[in-house]
Amino acid sequence: MIRVGMADYKLCAPPDKISTLGLGSCMGVVIYDTKTKLCGMAHIMLPDSTKITHNQNRMKFADTCLLDMYHELLARGGLKENLRAKMFAHHSDNELLNVGHHNNQAVRKFLQEKNIPIVADDSGKDFSRTIVFDPECELLHISVAGVNEYVI
Numbered sequence: 001m002i003r004v005g006m007a008d009y010k011l012c013a014p015p016d017k018i019s020t021l022g023l024g025s026c027m028g029v030v031i032y033d034t035k036t037k038l039c040g041m042a043h044i045m046l047p048d049s050t051k052i053t054h055n056q057n058r059m060k061f062a063d064t065c066l067l068d069m070y071h072e073l074l075a076r077g078g079l080k081e082n083l084r085a086k087m088f089a090h091h092s093d094n095e096l097l098n099v100g101h102h103n104n105q106a107v108r109k110f111l112q113e114k115n116i117p118i119v120a121d122d123s124g125k126d127f128s129r130t131i132v133f134d135p136e137c138e139l140l141h142i143s144v145a146g147v148n149e150y151v152i
Contacts (some may be wrong), residue, residue, distance in 0.1 A: 001132070007060040009069045011076060016134040024128040025087040027062065027103035031069065032135055033078040033132060040069040046099065047106035062106035070114060072123035073109040085111050086140045086152060088129060111142040120152035 002012045004020040012018040013036070020043045034041035042065045046052070049061035052058055058064035074080065087107055089100040104123050111118055122129070122142060132141045142151045 004041045004043050006043050007045050007057050007065075009040055009059055009065055011038065011040045011069070011072060012133075012135060013038045013132055014063050014134075017132055019130070019132040021130045022128050023131065025099040025103075027100060027107055028087065028129075028131055029062075029066065029107055030086045030133045030140060031066075031073060031083055031111075032085075032133070032138060033073065033082045033135060034138070035079065035082045036077050037135045038073060038076060038078050039133060041131075041133055042066060042069055044103055044107070047102040062103055062110060066107065066110045080115070083114070083116045084119045084138075086114050086120040086122075086133070087118060088131060088140075088142065097103045122152055 002016050002018045004018060005012045005014050010018060015034060020041060020044045027044040029042045044062045044065055045060045047062045049064045058068060076151055089104045120140060130143045140152050141149055
């Protein structure tokens with residue numbers, strides 16, 4: 001199992017699986033190649049790197065983290081035409097605290113610009129999740145405290 005921390009991304013290929021824990025206001029994104037089975041998972045904190053000055057961690061932001069992950073996927077043999085995405089984000093009714101919504105918009109914009117279809121989206125719920133992606137079968141397992149696991 002490959003673990004992705006907060007403000008991080010990692011790549012993986014079968015037989016390994018990839019996971020990140022406790023997605024609250026953060027956004028999780030998996031981009032995977034349907035042929036090579038290579039995948040990347042990002043745990044994003046904020047939507048836009050241009051809004052923060054003097055930041056050293058590109059992995060915090062949807063725009064820079066996804067761009068770096070995308071380029072690494074292609075450099076390691078992924079093909080643009082085979083890429084697909086699954087995503088998951090938290091939702092809050094408080095607009096000031098609704099970082100998940102802004103992350104969601106930034107991720108959708110990036111995926112649209114790169115012509116990567118979103119095949120599953122578990123956004124908009126108001127509880128934290130832990131996820132595991134299996135690139136072999138392309139299933140995203142989602143665990144929620146007090147709720148049964150489900151798959152998208």
